[in-house]
Amino acid sequence: xxxxxxxxxxxxxxxxxxxxxxxxxxxxxxxxxxxxxxxxxxxxxxxxxxxxxxxxxxxxxxxxxxxxxxxxxxxxxxxxxxxxxxxxxxxxxxxxxxxxxxxxxxxxxxxxxxxxxxxxxxxxxxxxxxxxxxxxxxxxxxxxxxxxxxxxxxxxxxxxxxxxxxxxxxxxxxxxxxxxxxxxxxxxxxxxxxxxxxxxxxxxxxxxxxxxxxxxxxxxxxxxxxxxxxxxxxxxxxxxxxxxxxxxxxxxxxxxxxxxxxxxxxxxxxxxxxxxxxxxxxxxxxxxxxxxxxxxxxxxxxxxxxxxxxxxxxxxxxxxxxxx
Numbered sequence: 001x002x003x004x005x006x007x008x009x010x011x012x013x014x015x016x017x018x019x020x021x022x023x024x025x026x027x028x029x030x031x032x033x034x035x036x037x038x039x040x041x042x043x044x045x046x047x048x049x050x051x052x053x054x055x056x057x058x059x060x061x062x063x064x065x066x067x068x069x070x071x072x073x074x075x076x077x078x079x080x081x082x083x084x085x086x087x088x089x090x091x092x093x094x095x096x097x098x099x100x101x102x103x104x105x106x107x108x109x110x111x112x113x114x115x116x117x118x119x120x121x122x123x124x125x126x127x128x129x130x131x132x133x134x135x136x137x138x139x140x141x142x143x144x145x146x147x148x149x150x151x152x153x154x155x156x157x158x159x160x161x162x163x164x165x166x167x168x169x170x171x172x173x174x175x176x177x178x179x180x181x182x183x184x185x186x187x188x189x190x191x192x193x194x195x196x197x198x199x200x201x202x203x204x205x206x207x208x209x210x211x212x213x214x215x216x217x218x219x220x221x222x223x224x225x226x227x228x229x230x231x232x233x234x235x236x237x238x239x240x241x242x243x244x245x246x247x248x249x250x251x252x253x254x255x256x257x258x259x260x261x262x263x264x265x266x267x268x269x270x271x272x273x274x275x276x277x278x279x280x281x282x283x284x285x286x287x288x289x290x291x292x293x294x295x296x297x298x299x300x301x302x303x304x305x306x307x308x309x310x311x312x313x314x315x316x317x318x319x320x321x322x323x324x
Contacts, residue, residue: 002196009070009205013212016062021055021220025227028052032103051225054099055217056233060092062213063240067206075201079134080247083127084206084240090123091167091239095231110231120167120239124160127243131159140251143320162242162251169261170238171231172268172287177223179289179303183260183310184237185211185218190257190314191244194321200248207244210237223300253321259313260306264288 029052064085071077097119098110111119132138138155139148151158174180192207214237220226238261245254255262267288274282283291292302 005070005074005201005205006192006208009066009074009208010212010215012070013062013066013209014216016065017058017213017216018219020058020061021217021227024058025052025055025220028054028227051228053103053228053230054096054232055221055227056092056095056099056229056231056236059213059217059229059233060089060236062216063088063206063209066209066212070205070209071202075205078202079130080200081202081206083130083247084203084243086130087123087127087163087243088236088240090126091120091163092232092236094119094123095171095233095235098235099230099232117164120164120235121160123239124163125156127163128156128159131246132156136247137249139249141249143250143253143256144324158251159246162246162254163239165265166242166254166258166261167235167238169258169265170241171234173261173264173289174229174234175287176289176293176299176303177225178218178221179306180229180234180237181214181218181221182303182307184241185214186307186310186314187241187257187261188214188244190318191241191248191250193318194250194253195244195248197322198248203244203248206240210240223303250321253317256320257314257317260310267291 067081067085068077071081094111094116098116102110110116132155137150138152139150140158141148170180170184173183188207188211192204192211195201195203195207217227217229217233221229241258242254245251264287267283268286270282271286274280284294285291289302289306292305293299297305
């Protein structure tokens with residue numbers, strides 16, 4: 001039963017994205033929805049200018065359809081199902097607006113940071129209100145120790161910080177061909193295992209649906225990328241994985257399973273603090289993946305290395321939760 005659910009869910013998610021891409025990518029190209037590459041980035045990336053972006057639309061469509069079909073077949077849609085879809089679609093829509101402003105209105109930075117943050121906070125608060133109304137617990141569990149802390153009404157602040165933080169963390173990581181697609185597939189796969197271990201079938205199906213969708217996208221996003229997911233995809237994926245961690249009460253374990261996203265974010269924070277306080281940079285460029293490019297690593301080498309690190313983190317997270 002388990003193998004059947006996983007196989008058909010990941011296959012459906014994969015095939016929807018793969019079959020949509022040859023139709024959708026030329027459509028994006030005809031609309032001139034091409035990515036503008038920031039001049040302060042690595043010079044080698046200028047060759048990517050004009051590559052179609054907003055491919056996250058395909059990922060979102062695949063996730064929604066696969067989740068609804070497979071949950072209806074193998075389980076029962078619950079409030080958790082709709083909460084996961086709500087956050088994924090909400091952050092995806094926010095990312096779509098950001099991408100649309102960049103590629104259509106030709107404002108390379110998209111939404112302002114305040115606009116984006118406000119949108120993320122609103123979605124997070126809506127999530128919390130539904131979560132609280134349905135009587136879900138407001139505790140967080142410390143990995144390994146099993147110690148729990150009930151945050152009460154402060155849980156809304158934690159949820160907001162977690163959703164906003166990880167959506168931005170995945171967004172920051174999305175800087176190389178296939179980097180986020182691969183690391184996200186690994187991380188969502190790990191959470192699928194953990195959700196199934198808790199018998200939360202609907203959460204496991206959603207996690208596998210996301211993994212299948214991004215693996216299908218990776219076929220066209222691997223170097224040299226034929227399409228980018230844009231903020232439409234990266235913000236949605238970050239919000240989705242944080243939501244899963246909250247719903248299966250493994251919030252803090254996300255720091256380990258999503259370790260690549262955390263490290264990428266920390267590299268940006270440390271770079272900014274160092275430059276503003278000392279005038280010196282720790283890395284040649286942040287996020288961290290650009291540093292390795294500038295020290296001479298090929299883009300493919302950086303991506304595969306980060307995938308490998310992500311896999312190690314995922315295995316470690318599963319080990320901590322299941323066997324320790």
